[in-house]
Amino acid sequence: MIPSSPFLCVITDEAYCPVTLAEEALKGGAAMIQLRHKTASGSQLFTWAVAIRNLCCEYHALFIINDRVDIALASEADGVHLGQDDLPAAAARKLLGNSRIIGVSASSLEEAVQAEKDGADYIGFGHVYPTVSKLKEHAPLGPKNLQKTVKSISLPVVAIGGITIENAPILISMGASGVAVISAVSRAENPSKAASDIISVLQKSVQ
Amino acid sequence: MPHNNRSRTPLPRIFMISSGEEQTEGRGELIDHLDLLPSHIPCIVQIREKHLHTKDLLTLALKAREVRLPTGSLLLCNERADVALAAGLDGVHLPENALLPDKLLAFAPLLIFGCSIHSPEALCIAEQSGADYLLFGPVFDTPSKRKYGAPQGLKKLGELCRASSLPIYALGGVTPQNAAHCMDEGVYGIAGLSIFRDTSRMAETLEQFYSILNP
Numbered sequence: 001m002i003p004s005s006p007f008l009c010v011i012t013d014e015a016y017c018p019v020t021l022a023e024e025a026l027k028g029g030a031a032m033i034q035l036r037h038k039t040a041s042g043s044q045l046f047t048w049a050v051a052i053r054n055l056c057c058e059y060h061a062l063f064i065i066n067d068r069v070d071i072a073l074a075s076e077a078d079g080v081h082l083g084q085d086d087l088p089a090a091a092a093r094k095l096l097g098n099s100r101i102i103g104v105s106a107s108s109l110e111e112a113v114q115a116e117k118d119g120a121d122y123i124g125f126g127h128v129y130p131t132v133s134k135l136k137e138h139a140p141l142g143p144k145n146l147q148k149t150v151k152s153i154s155l156p157v158v159a160i161g162g163i164t165i166e167n168a169p170i171l172i173s174m175g176a177s178g179v180a181v182i183s184a185v186s187r188a189e190n191p192s193k194a195a196s197d198i199i200s201v202l203q204k205s206v207q
Numbered sequence: 208m209p210h211n212n213r214s215r216t217p218l219p220r221i222f223m224i225s226s227g228e229e230q231t232e233g234r235g236e237l238i239d240h241l242d243l244l245p246s247h248i249p250c251i252v253q254i255r256e257k258h259l260h261t262k263d264l265l266t267l268a269l270k271a272r273e274v275r276l277p278t279g280s281l282l283l284c285n286e287r288a289d290v291a292l293a294a295g296l297d298g299v300h301l302p303e304n305a306l307l308p309d310k311l312l313a314f315a316p317l318l319i320f321g322c323s324i325h326s327p328e329a330l331c332i333a334e335q336s337g338a339d340y341l342l343f344g345p346v347f348d349t350p351s352k353r354k355y356g357a358p359q360g361l362k363k364l365g366e367l368c369r370a371s372s373l374p375i376y377a378l379g380g381v382t383p384q385n386a387a388h389c390m391d392e393g394v395y396g397i398a399g400l401s402i403f404r405d406t407s408r409m410a411e412t413l414e415q416f417y418s419i420l421n422p
Contacts, residue, residue, distance in 0.1 A: 041304035042286055067261055069289035074310040085260035091293040095314075 028195025127161020150175030249279030345379025368393030
């Protein structure tokens with residue numbers, strides 16, 4: 001279901017075409033792509049979703065859609081990623097069945113534990129480092145809190161927030177199954193190389 | 208053409224759209240409005256609260272679902288078939304830039320799907336995609352739609368009604384005074400937002416529409 005550890009998830013950046021970015025990320029070896037766009041219309045999201053799903057099939061990667069369970073069902077995505085303000089995981093599970101993946105964002109151990117109870121397949125834990133991608137209500141959680149969460153639940157934990165090639169390896173050492181990035185890939189001069197560079201440091205950190 | 212089971216029951220002729228001003232945790236005026244619907248007047252009620260997070264939209268939809276609505280009424284939400292399914296609503300209203308019904312019927316075959324249309328081309332696409340009804344407007348001048356340009360007028364409404372076999376609701380500045388003109392153009396029903404806002408007059412307005420639309 002979830003890619004084997006350690007893996008890279010690339011989340012689309014609203015400033016760039018998500019399909020182009022997904023293809024670059026996949027070329028670089030990303031094992032999971034998350035389509036995240038809060039302002040696009042339903043038909044636009046669906047068009048992107050079908051294109052990215054096809055690319056993910058080609059590259060044997062997983063395709064996840066943020067928030068929109070309806071678009072995930074219509075485009076036959078591999079799953080959804082749900083924030084704390086999105087549909088509750090239990091409600092999403094009823095719609096998606098057991099074969100699709102549900103990821104849930106958690107910014108505390110309590111939220112992670114709750115997500116596990118609600119039937120999530122993985123946790124997106126963060127933000128672990130300071131980030132400019134989103135305005136944040138709380139301080140960065142840091143690798144220590146990540147480790148505590150990994151040890152307290154049995155689900156795979158994907159670290160997110162402010163992750164770069166320099167600060168990614170420690171997160172894998174702390175038990176994260178993978179890392180999720182936006183700008184570290186999307187804003188790189190060569191996104192596909194940036195993705196493959198991150199993956200190679202992740203792999204070195206487990207050797 | 209896809210069909211759904213629900214389309215065999217007659218649709219209500221009055222289509223009420225929520226204010227767009229509901230708050231988190233289901234606080235707002237929608238539930239009060241639903242409580243005040245006269246029991247003999249079936250309505251379509253569209254929960255259209257695009258600013259709400261999905262979780263809050265679900266909470267509101269679940270609260271609305273608990274209200275005993277007039278027999279034959281239908282509760283819809285805007286665009287989100289996932290929320291409609293999770294809350295047990297009757298269907299989904301789709302703006303023109305949303306997914307088309309055929310893509311949603313694939314996983315939600317029992318929901319009713321309606322489409323906003325603004326052109327004969329959009330009408331044709333929605334019809335072929337399995338829409339149960341169409342919503343067209345703004346027909347008349349209305350404060351909430353002024354930013355989208357001039358009203359589309361009765362003539363265009365009539366052309367669209369004659370071009371489709373689907374029920375069409377007229378939206379935008381429709382009042383009990385001009386509803387008969389819409390009927391003359393072949394509409395199935397009328398839709399409104401502002402006209403139903405004033406709870407002290409809502410029941411009376413509904414009665415007036417009901418007697419015009421159900422002669």
